[in-house]
Amino acid sequence: MKKSLLYILLNSFFLLSASASNHLFAVDKYHIKDSTLTKTKKDTVYRSLPSPLPAPPFPTSDWDGAPLIGVDATAPNYPLQKALKLTNSKVKIYGWADIGGNISSSKNSNAPTSYNLIPNTVVLDQIGVKFDKQPNMIQTDHFDWGFLSTTIYGTDYRYTTGKGYFSNQLLEHNNKYGFDPAEIYGLFYFPKVADGMVLKVGRYISPADIEAQWATDNYLYSHSLMFTVDPYTFTGFQATFKLGSYWQLEVGAHAGNDMAPWSHSAQLNGLLMARWVSKDNNNSLYGGINALGNGNYTQGHDNLQMLVVTWGHKFNETFHMMTEAYYMWQYHALTGGTVINGPSQPFFTGVGPGTMIPGTEFAQGLVNYFQILCSPRDYVSIRTDFLNDPQAGRTGYATLYSSHTIGFVHYFNNYIRIRPEIRYERAYANGVTPYDNGAKKDQYTAAMDLIVRF
Numbered sequence: 001m002k003k004s005l006l007y008i009l010l011n012s013f014f015l016l017s018a019s020a021s022n023h024l025f026a027v028d029k030y031h032i033k034d035s036t037l038t039k040t041k042k043d044t045v046y047r048s049l050p051s052p053l054p055a056p057p058f059p060t061s062d063w064d065g066a067p068l069i070g071v072d073a074t075a076p077n078y079p080l081q082k083a084l085k086l087t088n089s090k091v092k093i094y095g096w097a098d099i100g101g102n103i104s105s106s107k108n109s110n111a112p113t114s115y116n117l118i119p120n121t122v123v124l125d126q127i128g129v130k131f132d133k134q135p136n137m138i139q140t141d142h143f144d145w146g147f148l149s150t151t152i153y154g155t156d157y158r159y160t161t162g163k164g165y166f167s168n169q170l171l172e173h174n175n176k177y178g179f180d181p182a183e184i185y186g187l188f189y190f191p192k193v194a195d196g197m198v199l200k201v202g203r204y205i206s207p208a209d210i211e212a213q214w215a216t217d218n219y220l221y222s223h224s225l226m227f228t229v230d231p232y233t234f235t236g237f238q239a240t241f242k243l244g245s246y247w248q249l250e251v252g253a254h255a256g257n258d259m260a261p262w263s264h265s266a267q268l269n270g271l272l273m274a275r276w277v278s279k280d281n282n283n284s285l286y287g288g289i290n291a292l293g294n295g296n297y298t299q300g301h302d303n304l305q306m307l308v309v310t311w312g313h314k315f316n317e318t319f320h321m322m323t324e325a326y327y328m329w330q331y332h333a334l335t336g337g338t339v340i341n342g343p344s345q346p347f348f349t350g351v352g353p354g355t356m357i358p359g360t361e362f363a364q365g366l367v368n369y370f371q372i373l374c375s376p377r378d379y380v381s382i383r384t385d386f387l388n389d390p391q392a393g394r395t396g397y398a399t400l401y402s403s404h405t406i407g408f409v410h411y412f413n414n415y416i417r418i419r420p421e422i423r424y425e426r427a428y429a430n431g432v433t434p435y436d437n438g439a440k441k442d443q444y445t446a447a448m449d450l451i452v453r454f
Contacts, residue, residue, distance in 0.1 A: 047071070047138055047196075049245065049281045052314050057379050057411055058371065059217045063284035063312040064208055064322070065275035067187065069196040069242035073134045079415065080454050095129040098154070098215040100449030106436035108346045112395045113403075113425065114159055114228035116221065116447045118347040119436075124177070125449060126154035126215055135189040137198060143190060150183035150214070158348075159223075160232045162203065163301055163338075164260025174340050174351060182233060195242040204238065206231040206257065207250065207273050208286045208310045210324045210369065219322075219369050220407040221419040221449040224385035226365025229337065229394035230326060231257030231291065231304055238271060248275040250288070257291060257304045258338075265301035269293035284312040295330045297361075300339035300353065304328050322369040328394075333361040336396035349437045350396050361393035377411040399429035420448040 047070025055061035062068060077087045078094035086093065101122035104110055110119050129151055135144035152160065157178035161170045169178035185202025205212050210219075211227040236254030243249055252271035255261040273288035287309025295305045308326040315321075335354030342351040367385035374380060383405040392398040407421030426442035427434050435443040 052281045057377055064310045065286045067198050069137045075132055078453055090133050092132045096216050096453045097127045098125040098449055098451050100125045102445050102447035105444040108437050112228055114223045124154045126152045126156040128152040135187050137189050140191040146187040148183055151181045153179040162233050162258040163265055164263035172341055174345050197241045200238045203233055203235040206234050207290050208308050210322050215451055219381045220421055221447055224367040225387040225401050225403050235260055246277050265299040267293050267303050282314040286310045297330050297333040302338045303330050318373045320371050325366045327364050329360055329362040333357050333393050335392040357391050357393055361391050363394045364388045379409050381407045397432050397434035399427040399432040401427050415453040417451050422446050
């Protein structure tokens with residue numbers, strides 16, 4: 001057994017090192033361009049628009065709103081798949097490792113910054129493993145099914161943890177490292193419903209967030225302040241309906257933000273989202289309400305109600321941007337949100353219950369990503385974001401925040417990339433010092449991560 005495992009790991013390494021550097025760059029990751037697909041599109045309802053963005057180097061070729069009906073989302077055969085000699089299998093097994101570090105003006109904690117939380121150190125942010133089978137949603141003549149499972153381990157687990165999914169690692173122990181089965185869902189495709197309908201059932205990433213993605217699928221290493229405090233996953237169902245070439249509608253229900261249905265904090269919430277793409281594919285809007293229920297903060301856990309919209313705009317082949325805005329609210333919450341019951345750690349001291357906020361607690365967020373394509377292997381991303389937390393319900397400090405980040409992404413080959421960035425952020429309320437465990441009003445960081453796919 002040990003010999004077989006060593007063989008697989010070594011084989012994966014050599015496949016990674018020897019892979020031809022232009023292989024994936026020459027093929028659109030999501031849209032198969034062959035005569036069969038072309039004929040299928042001509043003979044049926046027009047299934048999908050051309051990809052507006054090159055991926056790589058960008059993390060995705062389509063605007064937000066997956067699953068996209070009519071698009072082939074089958075993952076490539078990564079080195080692990082090849083090492084296991086499963087290149088003809090519909091089930092894909094693959095993963096990534098993400099190691100990052102930063103230099104910070106803070107000494108103990110970078111919070112409320114997320115992902116590069118621990119200052120002046122190098123950490124394993126996340127190692128992820130996926131098992132993935134995508135239904136064939138290009139065809140329109142028969143039912144098909146699939147599934148996806150993603151498990152991560154690293155410091156990033158604290159941003160994905162859902163109560164009831166091994167959540168004691170964070171909520172009871174405040175561990176530096178942990179694991180999380182963050183995605184576990186089935187996909188059921190019904191081609192005769194509307195112009196195609198796919199039903200997602202299980203634990204899935206909350207829409208319509210630009211940044212609630214894995215390291216491999218985000219523009220930059222760090223995340224906006226607004227991302228740190230909004231939902232990451234829901235557990236329930238989501239039905240996506242294709243309505244012609246330019247519209248998709250999503251209807252669903254779930255147990256609340258970052259909660260398993262069996263958690264004693266779980267509450268029923270509804271979801272209604274819509275996605276529109278312009279005829280020239282240069283603009284996309286994706287938004288709606290992703291959680292609507294009674295909104296009661298329960299048993300020490302948030303029950304966030306959220307209106308959210310993302311806008312993608314392509315200026316030309318070199319420049320595009322992504323913008324997101326949200327408004328979140330809930331009732332009878334505590335300052336600081338969901339309770340982590342300790343123990344306090346130098347990198348995160350915000351443990352224990354906060355104070356009661358009478359009535360409605362709310363927050364607003366706005367972020368803009370502006371991308372500049374430099375080459376088939378490189379791009380620059382400029383991010384500006386604002387978070388308004390007037391009652392301290394999200395961060396524990398009542399203030400308006402801003403952060404400003406510029407990053408550069410470079411692919412060494414198909415599977416290895418780096419994402420260096422520099423960032424400045426601050427709080428604006430008089431006398432409020434949220435950075436470095438309540439010691440500073442602002443923060444400078446220089447950070448970089450290394451992503452290796454396998």
